[in-house]
Amino acid sequence: MDEQSRFGPATPPLRNSGAILERIARRLAARHGRAFSRETIAAYVEECAELLGARARTSHYLPVLVERFADQRLRALTKASGLCPGPVPHVLFVCTENSGRSQLAAALMRHRAAGSVEVLTAGSAPSGAIAPIVRQLLAEQGLDPGEEFPKPLTCEVVDAADVVVTLGCGDACPVRPGRRYLSWDLPELSGLDIESARSVRDALQDRIGVLVQELVDARPSASATTG
Template sequence: MSDKPEVLFVCVHNAGRSQMAAALLHHHAAGRVVVRSAGSAPADTVNPAVVAAMAELDLDLSHEFPKPLTDDAVRAADVVITMGCGDACPVYPGKRYLNWELADPAGRDVEHVRPIRDEIDRRVTALLAELVPGHA
């Protein structure tokens, strides 16, 4: 059993929002949080505009790939953050669920992905301050 909080980010395709959120939390947490992401209907690849927007922050998503949502991933998480996956995410008693309403970066160019990335970064920073007080 880990003493680190575990966070799971879920969106439909695991190709945009959840990938950005996972990379940003992983970066900011610097090992203090276990971070995963998944999709209820994973795409084949991560959105290229998302990869480009994250590269601007020196975060490399070029080797990441969309992963399927599993019951095990949800069970392992202390906090499950959904981003437009609707009812596709399994709900377990005792888990903390948050739903972040965010624009979908699918089909958008990097210029339109930046504001989504920046909003996710703001929310991730606030979540980290909550999960690991005094260390954010």
């Protein structure tokens, strides 16, 4: 999948482009205006532009990424604040660059969970793009990262998560009460030969299968919630 099909038509870079950020804020206000003020939404948009702008490799698509990042953070904040409790459990995958293992794990879980789990990703020091090896490993199974991209770790996504899975990011991920934390000690994909990288993917699939089943089994049944 090329950049244009993933991100849409190219737009001007965000430098000195307050009008673009204002349009993004207006669109997000239509989605999140019941939960948050226009000022709060605009502040999130501006902060997301700053966080992503420093490391972006595709500046012409940066407005698209800013809108997606701000939307994800606001949705996470909605759940974390109890304004709209999520109907499904949230799982957050965190690695250092958010370009390798966390993205691979997220795509595998989305496929395996088929909507029964909300999947988030973040990095303690995110890079500018998803690693090509991740795309290759997913393509071998007919999958792709979808609209995902490397993004920094923020408090909202941690607070919204029911399960936080760390993949080699050390102590960078804040510990919040009431969350389940898992540390999956698997090798970094960079520098691995293809067979070793496939072994990491297969190990992730096994662990994800177990975790998804646990989360699905732990959900209350419809009769229990309505009775």
